[in-house]
Amino acid sequence: MSGNTFGVLFRVTTFGESHGKAIGAVVDGCPPNLDLSAADIQAELNRRKPESHNASTSRKEEDRVEILSGVFEGKTTGTPIALIIANRDAQSAAYEDLRDVFRPGHGDYTYFKKYGIRDHRGGGRASGRETAARVAAGAVARKLLAREGLDVLGYTVELGGVGVQIFSRETIAANRLLCPDPEAAKRMEQKLEEARSAGDSLGGIAEVRVTGCPAGLGEPVFDKIDADLAGALMGIGTVKGVEIGAGFHVSRMKGSECNDPIGPGGFKTNHAGGMLAGITTGQDIVIRAACKPIASIALEQETIDVQGNPKKIVVRGRHDACVIPRIVPVCEAMVCLVIADHLLRQKPRR
Numbered sequence: 001m002s003g004n005t006f007g008v009l010f011r012v013t014t015f016g017e018s019h020g021k022a023i024g025a026v027v028d029g030c031p032p033n034l035d036l037s038a039a040d041i042q043a044e045l046n047r048r049k050p051e052s053h054n055a056s057t058s059r060k061e062e063d064r065v066e067i068l069s070g071v072f073e074g075k076t077t078g079t080p081i082a083l084i085i086a087n088r089d090a091q092s093a094a095y096e097d098l099r100d101v102f103r104p105g106h107g108d109y110t111y112f113k114k115y116g117i118r119d120h121r122g123g124g125r126a127s128g129r130e131t132a133a134r135v136a137a138g139a140v141a142r143k144l145l146a147r148e149g150l151d152v153l154g155y156t157v158e159l160g161g162v163g164v165q166i167f168s169r170e171t172i173a174a175n176r177l178l179c180p181d182p183e184a185a186k187r188m189e190q191k192l193e194e195a196r197s198a199g200d201s202l203g204g205i206a207e208v209r210v211t212g213c214p215a216g217l218g219e220p221v222f223d224k225i226d227a228d229l230a231g232a233l234m235g236i237g238t239v240k241g242v243e244i245g246a247g248f249h250v251s252r253m254k255g256s257e258c259n260d261p262i263g264p265g266g267f268k269t270n271h272a273g274g275m276l277a278g279i280t281t282g283q284d285i286v287i288r289a290a291c292k293p294i295a296s297i298a299l300e301q302e303t304i305d306v307q308g309n310p311k312k313i314v315v316r317g318r319h320d321a322c323v324i325p326r327i328v329p330v331c332e333a334m335v336c337l338v339i340a341d342h343l344l345r346q347k348p349r350r
C-alpha cells in the first residue's frame with residue numbers, strides 16, 4: 001500500500017493497523033545532535049491516548065513508545081529513527097458483526113473497493129489508532145522546532161455547534177476537551193453527553209497556532225506551505241475542511257478589510273494566517289480543521305454487505321463520541337511535521 005510516507009527532507013513513514021501487533025513510524029532526515037528521549041515522545045502520546053471520559057473510546061491502550069534506532073545517549077544520530085507502539089487492547093471479536101458489512105461514514109466500503117480484501121477489525125489502517133504513529137513522529141519534529149524557537153499549540157474552537165467566545169491559554173490544559181473557553185467547555189461537555197446517551201456522535205473544529213515561525217518558509221509553486229499544511233490536516237480521518245487565517249470568511253470581505261496592512265513594525269493584522277503566496281510572513285500561523293462526527297454510532301443505519309445486499313447496522317465496539325479532543329494533538333503533530341520539513345528545505349539557502 002503506497003501513500004504512507006510524508007515529507008521531502010524530514011520524511012516520515014507510518015505502518016501498522018488498529019488490530020495488528022503494533023503501529024509505528026520511521027522518521028528519516030532528522031538532523032543529528034538533537035536531544036530526544038522516549039519520554040519526550042511519550043508526553044505527546046499521552047495527550048492523544050484514549051481516556052476514560054465521555055468524548056473518547058474506552059479502548060485502554062498504554063501507547064508505550066519504544067525507540068528502536070537513530071538515538072544514542074539521548075541525542076539523534078542523523079540515521080532513521082524507528083518508533084514502535086504495541087497494540088495491547090485490541091478486541092477483534094467485538095468487530096465480528098462487521099465482517100461482511102460496511103459502516104456508513106467509515107472507510108470500510110472504499111478500502112474494500114480499492115484492495116478487494118476486508119480487514120473488518122477496528123478500521124484497519126483507516127482507524128484513528130494510526131494517528132498515534134503520527135503523534136510519535138510529530139514529537140520528534142517538535143523537538144527540532146523548539147530548538148529553532150517555534151511553538152505549536154492546538155485547541156478546540158467548536159464542538160457540536162458550540163463555539164468559543166474567549167481565549168484563555170491556561171484553560172486549554174485544564175479541561176479535557178482542550179478548550180480555551182471554560183464556559184464553552186461546559187456546554188460542549190453537555191452536548192457530548194446528550195449525543196453519547198442517544199447513541200449518536202458529534203463533530204467539531206480544532207485550531208493550531210504556530211508562534212516564532214520565521215518569514216520565508218514555503219516553496220513556489222506546488223509546494224506552498226499553506227497547501228502542504230492543508231494537505232497534512234486533510235490527511236487525518238474525519239477532517240473535511242481546512243481554513244487558514246480568516247478562512248472562508250475572506251470571500252465575504254472587501255480587499256480593504258482583508259489585506260493585512262504593513263508598518264515599519266510589521267503586519268498590523270493577520271487575516272492571512274501567517275502565509276502569503278505560500279510563504280510564511282513571520283506572523284503566527286493559524287489553521288483550523290473541521291471534523292465530521294464519528295462514523296461508528298449505536299443508532300440503526302442503512303448499509304449493504306460485501307455482496308451488495310441491503311442490511312441494517314448498529315455499530316457496537318468501543319468508539320469515540322467525538323474526535324475532539326483526541327484529534328488536537330494529531331493536528332499539532334501534522335503541523336510540526338510540515339514546518340520541520342520546510343525549515344530543513346529553507347536552511348541551505350540561508
Ligand SMILES: Cc1cc2nc3c(=O)[nH]c(=O)nc-3n(C[C@H](O)[C@H](O)[C@H](O)COP(=O)(O)O)c2cc1C
Nearest residue numbers: 106107126127128237238239295296319320326327
Ligand atoms: C484520533 C482519532 C480517533 C478516531 N476514532 C474513531 C472511532 O472511535 N470510531 C470511528 O468510527 N472513527 C474514528 N475515527 C475516524 C475514522 O478514522 C475516519 O472517520 C475514517 O477513517 C473515515 O475517514 P474520513 O472520515 O476522513 O472520511 C477517528 C479518527 C481520529 C483522527
